[in-house]
Amino acid sequence: MTITQLQYVLAVAEHKNFTLAAEKCFVTQPTLSMQIQKIEEELSILIFDRSKKPIQLTAIGQKIVEQAKNIVNEAGKI
DSSP: OOHHHHHHHHHHHHHSOHHHHHHHHTSOHHHHHHHHHHHHHHHTSOSEETTSSSOEEOHHHHHHHHHHHHHHHHHHTO
8 A cells, every 4th residue: 555545545535536536636547446446455445435426435434534644644744
């Protein structure tokens, strides 16, 4: 898991849309989706409920986002 991947998770959580989040992160939508899937596979969880529009966080996804905010903020201090 990388800081960049966590930033992608935060962008999707904020924008509730993979395409818009990808644009804000200056990457393609498939790249962003693939990176988020890698985190989900690594942790064996689903962060987002993709069946709903707009995209919503799962219960565990909400906890991941809280931790990701802390990690990204701390990394930004370096």
